[in-house]
Every structure is written in C-alpha cells, then in structure tokens.
Amino acid sequence: MARPKPETFDKQKTVAENRRARFDYAVEDKFEAxxxxxxxEVKALRAGEASIAESYAEVRDGEAWLINxxxxxxxxxxRLNHQPRRPRKLLLHNREIERLLGAVExxxxxxxxxSIYFNSRGRAKVELALAKGRQAQDKREYIKDRDWKRDKARIMRDKG
Known part of the structure; x- marks a missing residue:
C-alpha cells in the first residue's frame, strides 16, 4: 500500500533552484524524482555546484530524462570525471511516467x-513541475498580483 504523499518534499539541502521557472510557467503539479x-556528479552537487536554469525534462522510450x-x-x-551537460536519467514509477507523458502529449x-536537493536520507532528488507556459500578458498579470500582495502585506503590517 502506498503511503500518503506529503504536501512538501523533505528538502534538507537545496543545491540548485530554477527561480525563473515559476515566473515563466504556471505550475500545475509537482513530482519528486x-x-x-x-x-x-554527487560530489560536485554536495559542493553546491549546479545550474538548472536552461534545463528541462522529457520522456523518451518510456524513461524520463533531465536534459541540459x-x-x-x-x-x-x-580523468574519469563526468561530462557537465550529459542527459541524466530520472527515477520515477512507470505510472508516473505515463501520467507525465499523457499530460505533455x-x-x-x-x-x-x-530544484535539485538532497533529502534527509542523503539522496539527490529533483523537484519536477508539470507546467504550462505563460504568455507575456499572463506574466504582466502575475507581476501585478505579486506586487499587490506585497504592498497589501506591507500596509497590514504597518497598521497592525
């Protein structure tokens, strides 16, 4: 029997974060892989060296891959060092891969x-988002809403 999925993933040490993705995409669902x-590669990650700014994931031949x-x-x-931008296999259950493939297609x-992070057991994980791209107008609305929320919080804090 599967255990219930936690609301937030057990992130101990975040190595790399793609902050731009939350702005460029409307996140529908999140997965941990x-x-x-x-x-x-693990040693380089533990040293805090990684970038996922231009990366994406895709499903090829029934397997999920982290590209770029x-x-x-x-x-x-x-001399046995790794290649910096090689495709890396993501470890997901078959039903999760099928669900992702269906949504993408x-x-x-x-x-x-x-983000890429180490969980409490010391395993490297990727937080994947199933997302839809935002248009320029959507981005402007997102910025306007974000600024209004920030101003509203500032006003409430000053009055309180």
Missing amino acids: GIALQGT ANIPEYSHGN RKGMTLVPL
Whole structure:
C-alpha cells in the first residue's frame, strides 16, 4: 500500500533552484524524482555546484530524462570525471511516467525542474513541475498580483 504523499518534499539541502521557472510557467503539479548520477556528479552537487536554469525534462522510450542540466566537473576529480551537460536519467514509477507523458502529449504541458536537493536520507532528488507556459500578458498579470500582495502585506503590517 502506498503511503500518503506529503504536501512538501523533505528538502534538507537545496543545491540548485530554477527561480525563473515559476515566473515563466504556471505550475500545475509537482513530482519528486531521483536522479541516476555518477560519483563525481554527487560530489560536485554536495559542493553546491549546479545550474538548472536552461534545463528541462522529457520522456523518451518510456524513461524520463533531465536534459541540459549543468553539473560542472568535480574540482578534485581525475580523468574519469563526468561530462557537465550529459542527459541524466530520472527515477520515477512507470505510472508516473505515463501520467507525465499523457499530460505533455495531450495538454501541451512542459516538464520543468524546479530544484535539485538532497533529502534527509542523503539522496539527490529533483523537484519536477508539470507546467504550462505563460504568455507575456499572463506574466504582466502575475507581476501585478505579486506586487499587490506585497504592498497589501506591507500596509497590514504597518497598521497592525
């Protein structure tokens, strides 16, 4: 029997965050996926070196892949160091992959990584978002709403 899914993921140490994704995309659903990494990639992540700003995820041949994520070479690595921008396999259940594939194909959604982090057990995880791209008008509305919420909170704080 599956255990209930927590509201927020168990993030111990966030390594990389894609802050721009929350602005460029309207996030519909979030998933937690493991990543298949090589040894020097894990060491580079633990050192806090990673960038997922231009990365995305896709489903190919029934497997999910993280494309264009930059994990720079480990500084103390030898000739067996990894390639910084290689595709990395995401570890998801088959039914999750089928659900993601259906949403991407039918609804025209995109798989965007929001963050890479280590959970409490020390495993590297990716927080994936099933998202829909925002148009320029939507972005302006988002900025207006965000600014209004900030101003409203400031007014309430000053009066309180």
